[in-house]
Structure formats: C-alpha cells, structure tokens
Amino acid sequence: MSGLLALLDDVAGIAKIAAASVDDVAGQAAKAGAKAAGAVIDDAAVTPKYVHGFAAARELPIVGKIALGSIRNKLVFLLPLALLLSSFAPWAITPLLMLGGAYLCFEGAEKVWHVLHPAAAHPAEDAAPKAKENAALLEEKKVRGAVKTDFILSAEIMTIALSALPEGDALWIEALTLAIVGIGITAVVYGGVAIIVKADDVGLWLAENARLAATRAFGRAIVHFMPLFMKILMIVGTAAMIWVGGNIILHGLAELGFGAPYDWIHHQSEAVAAKVGEAWKPALGWAVTAFCDGIFGVLFGFVLIPVVTFVISPVLGMFAKKEAA
Numbered sequence: 001m002s003g004l005l006a007l008l009d010d011v012a013g014i015a016k017i018a019a020a021s022v023d024d025v026a027g028q029a030a031k032a033g034a035k036a037a038g039a040v041i042d043d044a045a046v047t048p049k050y051v052h053g054f055a056a057a058r059e060l061p062i063v064g065k066i067a068l069g070s071i072r073n074k075l076v077f078l079l080p081l082a083l084l085l086s087s088f089a090p091w092a093i094t095p096l097l098m099l100g101g102a103y104l105c106f107e108g109a110e111k112v113w114h115v116l117h118p119a120a121a122h123p124a125e126d127a128a129p130k131a132k133e134n135a136a137l138l139e140e141k142k143v144r145g146a147v148k149t150d151f152i153l154s155a156e157i158m159t160i161a162l163s164a165l166p167e168g169d170a171l172w173i174e175a176l177t178l179a180i181v182g183i184g185i186t187a188v189v190y191g192g193v194a195i196i197v198k199a200d201d202v203g204l205w206l207a208e209n210a211r212l213a214a215t216r217a218f219g220r221a222i223v224h225f226m227p228l229f230m231k232i233l234m235i236v237g238t239a240a241m242i243w244v245g246g247n248i249i250l251h252g253l254a255e256l257g258f259g260a261p262y263d264w265i266h267h268q269s270e271a272v273a274a275k276v277g278e279a280w281k282p283a284l285g286w287a288v289t290a291f292c293d294g295i296f297g298v299l300f301g302f303v304l305i306p307v308v309t310f311v312i313s314p315v316l317g318m319f320a321k322k323e324a325a
Contacts, residue, residue: 047190048196048197050062059198060198079179082159083171100156101247106305108239157185158178161182199226202222203221206218245301269286
C-alpha cells in the first residue's frame with residue numbers, strides 16, 4: 001500500500017512539473033508572439049492582395065490554401081531548422097535575426113520610397129494575359145507566390161520567437177513553444193485575412209438584404225470603410241516593419257559589440273520620459289524608442305534599396321536563369 005501511495009505521490013509531482021512547464025510554454029509563447037508583431041502585421045497586410053481579382057466564392061479557399069502552406073513553412077521546415085540552430089549554432093541566431101531585420105527595413109523603406117516617388121513603383125502587371133490563363137492554374141500560381149512570400153515572413157517570425165526564448169530550456173519546451181507561436185500566429189493572421197477579404201461581401205449583403213434600415217446602413221458603411229481600412233492596414237504594416245526591423249538591427253549590433261546607437265536611443269528615451277509623470281513614463285519611453293528605431297530602420301532601408309536593386313537582384317536573376325536553362 002505504501003508503495004502505491006509513493007507511486008501516486010510521484011505521479012502527482014510529475015503532473016505538477018508538467019503543469020508548470022505548460023504554463024511556462026504558454027507564457028513564453030505569448031511573449032515570443034508579441035515580439036514578432038511587426039512581421040505579423042505585415043503578413044496580414046500583404047496577403048489580401050493575393051485574392052484580388054478572383055470570384056468571391058474562391059476567396060476563402062485561397063486563403064485556406066495559403067494558411068496551410070504557412071503552417072507547413074513554420075512546422076515542417078522552419079521549426080526543425082530553429083531547433084538545430086538553438087542546439088548546435090546559437091551564435092548564428094543574432095546574425096540571422098539581423099538579416100531578417102534588414103529585410104523588414106528594406107521592404108518598409110521600399111514602400112515609403114514608392115509613395116514618395118510613384119514613378120519608381122513597379123509597373124502594373126498586364127492583366128490581359130492573366131485573363132486568358134486557366135482560372136485553376138492562375139489560382140495555383142497565386143497561392144505558390146503567397147506561400148513563398150509567407151516563408152520569408154515566417155522565417156522572421158520564428159527567428160524572433162526563438163530569440164525571445166530563455167536560454168537553457170529543454171528542447172521539447174522550445175519545440176512546443178515555437179509550434180504554439182507558429183500555429184497561433186498563422187490562425188490570427190489568416191483568420192484576420194479571411195475576415196478582411198469577406199467584409200465587403202458581408203457589408204454588401206447586409207446593405208441589400210437586411211430588414212432594418214439601421215442594419216442596411218451599417219452594411220453600406222462597411223462597404224465604404226473597407227478601402228480606407230486597407231490603406232490604414234498597409235500604413236500600419238509598413239510602420240511596424242520599419243520599427244521592428246530597425247530595433248532588431250540595433251539590438252543585434254549591441255549584442256555584437258557595437259552598442260553606441262542602441263545606448264544613445266535608450267538614453268534619449270529615458271531623458272524624455274523623465275520630463276513627465278510616473279504614469280506616463282513607460283508609454284513615452286517606448287514611443288521615443290520606437291520612433292528612433294523607425295527612423296534608423298527607414299534610413300537603413302533606403303541604403304539597402306540600391307544594394308538590392310543593382311547588386312543582389314541581378315545576381316539572383318543570373319542564378320535563376322542558370323537553373324531554368
């Protein structure tokens with residue numbers, strides 16, 4: 001009997017440890033997901049363009065296909081790679097994170113540049129050939145393009161999440177945390193995208209079929225608001241990319257021994273926050289830091305634009321032509 005009681009006591013102890021581990025995983029997943037906010041917002045802002053031009057009945061299936069591709073990117077490819085890095089090359093996490101931050105700065109700065117110089121924007125794609133394409137083939141092509149774009153953003157998300165995990169965790173805790181982050185972020189992003197792409201259809205249906213005048217007016221308001229909402233989402237997504245990218249680069253430089261810019265921004269945020277009451281210090285300090293990170297991010301992105309345009313893109317194009325041949 002005493003042996004059985006001892007066994008039950010051991011089981012209870014294991015259960016407590018497991019419960020604490022689950023709590024740790026949940027908390028770490030929430031923190032890691034919050035760290036990846038910039039890439040998440042950009043993912044949500046970019047994806048709706050891939051369903052543009054398709055019949056309303058195909059919008060949700062296309063979003064679903066892209067979401068499944070995103071899950072595959074994160075869990076099948078990026079999660080094992082992240083665990084390998086954590087186990088055998090933790091020193092590579094910061095450089096890879098900075099590479100992803102540079103990509104965010106470049107993407108954000110390029111969007112700002114195109115707003116400031118509309119003539120430099122990419123020429124509009126010819127819609128005539130697309131109209132002649134088989135609808136299923138065009139849909140498949142769009143999905144593949146979206147999944148490729150998602151892979152880059154997912155890599156950034158998973159790398160940010162990995163960098164946010166405390167050192168010394170068991171491998172299974174890291175794996176479970178990253179899996180939760182990957183699945184959770186995918187659900188949030190593509191659930192939000194599904195709502196966004198169908199909102200105007202819902203509004204139109206309400207405007208035409210609702211019984212109450214107030215409900216019909218609400219439907220018309222949704223239809224009129226969605227174009228503005230999409231513009232706001234793109235602006236917020238671009239700002240988040242630039243801010244997060246700049247912060248990643250500055251923090252990475254500090255970890256590699258070049259901490260002067262990071263320290264200067266930190267001192268400026270403290271100096272500004274010291275001029276207000278205690279209740280406002282955290283918010284104002286964060287705002288100053290984010291603003292400085294964003295300024296650095298957009299300037300760094302502007303520097304990268306000619307590098308990518310005249311060096312990296314031509315080199316990648318040469319490799320692509322060789323593979324095609």
